[in-house]
Amino acid sequence: MDNTEQDILKKEPPFNNLYLLSGLVTGYNAFWMYAFTLILLIIGYVAFGSLLTIPLISRAMENGITLLQLRENANILFDSNIVKLDRNIILLIQFGLFVFAALGFLLGLKYLHKKTFTSILTGYQKFRFKRFAFAFTVWAVLLMVVVVVDYISDPANVTINFNLPGFLISLLLMLVFMPIQTGIEEVIFRGYLIQGLAQVFKNGLAPLIITSFLFGLAHMSNPEVQAYGWPIMLAYFVFFALFMGALTLLDEGLELAFGIHFANNLISSVLISEPNSVIKTYSIFETKSGNPYVEIVLWFCMAAITFGILWTKYRWTNFKLILK
Secondary structure (H helix, E strand, O other): OOOOHHHHHHHOOOOHOOOOOOOHHOOOOOOHHHHHHHHHHHHHHHHHHHHHHHHHHHHHHHHOOOHHHHHHHOOOOOOHHHHHHHHHHHHHOOOOHHHHHHHHHHHHHHHHHHHOOOHHHHHHOOOOOOHHHHHHHHHHHHHHHHHHHHHHHHHEEEEEEEOHHHHHHHHHHHHHHHHHHHHHHHHHHHHHHHHHHHHHHHHHHHHHHHHHHHHHOOOOOOOOHHHHHHHHHHHHHHHHHHHHHHHHHHHOOOOHHHHHHHHHHHHHHEEHHHHHHHOOOOOOEEEOOOOOHHHHHHHHHHHHHHHHHHHHHHHHHHHHOOOO
């Protein structure tokens, strides 16, 4: 324990929540450190993207796409049907953005904040893998049930389009890189920023709300938003973030939220591809069109069932942990 931790713990701790307290007592928390670390993350994301922008633009223009179309919808660059690249190549490029963003973030965390990665993941000494695995399993099973029911009830819209070689490569890429993609989103929005903002507001509720809206806004460039409209998609992303953030504060760690987020992205990508989804893989099923209003209702049902199961298993009683 360094002098900073000793000085803080001599006073009455401002938080009852071990997770928020972990962010306070570990390393250094100057505002400029948060600013520079986020800049490093953005540089990592943008730098890798910039390396690929020119060849992808050239590829798109070779296939009849104009610069005006690209300015209006940059997601064209990641549409394998338009740029005539294999889905798995596009998938690898998308994951690369998050790998370099994570590297930028880790540099700031280690050399500016002097924080351990574990302190951002959990309020406990070690990452609780059993909790992660349980949450992953619950959400994965619910997703599989929804997809199978959708296939049985609407076979005209949901079809099997299975390409074994492509599927196996997609699965390998997702198993290797998707933990990084979902992990960095969880660490930033449910970890780093919640812990940092909690030191400003002296509670967990305000950071939970703020980071949930930031999470929603960060996804507003997704193709689903252009297809279905920003109000419904912003609501979806914000509610998802609120749910995972509440679980993080109640359970005093990211394990449950990380498990759910990883299952949501992995299982949905493995099982089904939608025309307007941001991640397109060689999935088992393909759907011709999506209905965001039905999907958000199903999501609320899944969230309610998941919360009930998690509450029954972990028996949270101190709901004030969401506040402080």
